[in-house]
Amino acid sequence: xxxxxxxxxxxxxxxxxxxxxxxxxxxxxxxxxxxxxxxxxxxxxxxxxxxxxxxxxxxxxxxxxxxxxxxxxxxx
Numbered sequence: 001x002x003x004x005x006x007x008x009x010x011x012x013x014x015x016x017x018x019x020x021x022x023x024x025x026x027x028x029x030x031x032x033x034x035x036x037x038x039x040x041x042x043x044x045x046x047x048x049x050x051x052x053x054x055x056x057x058x059x060x061x062x063x064x065x066x067x068x069x070x071x072x073x074x075x076x
Contacts, residue, residue: 001024001060001061001062002021002022002023002024002033002056002059002060002061002062003021003022003023003062003064004019004020004021004053004056004057004062004063004064004067005019005020005022005028005063005066005067006018006019006039006064006066006067007019007020007022007028007029007032008028008029014042015041016038016039016040016041016042017038017039018032018035018037018038018039019035019036019037019038019039019048019053019067019070020032020033020034020035020036021035021036021056021061034052036048036049036052036053036056037049039070046070046074048070048074048075050071050075053067
């Protein structure tokens with residue numbers, strides 16, 4: 001099963017994340033199939049490719065709880 005989830009980047013206590021499409025059995029920071037944006041909780045910045053997320057959800061990919069919240073807040 002494919003999931004759209006966050007991949008952690010940055011150093012200790014200065015995390016930022018990429019929004020990726022990845023097999024659910026892979027590691028959190030494993031090789032991704034597709035990158036769909038980024039999220040920086042420290043600066044409250046984000047960029048989400050909502051069109052590609054919608055396409056992958058139609059194909060059967062699932063969103064994690066955090067990604068659902070980000071999409072719901074920004075794209076009502």
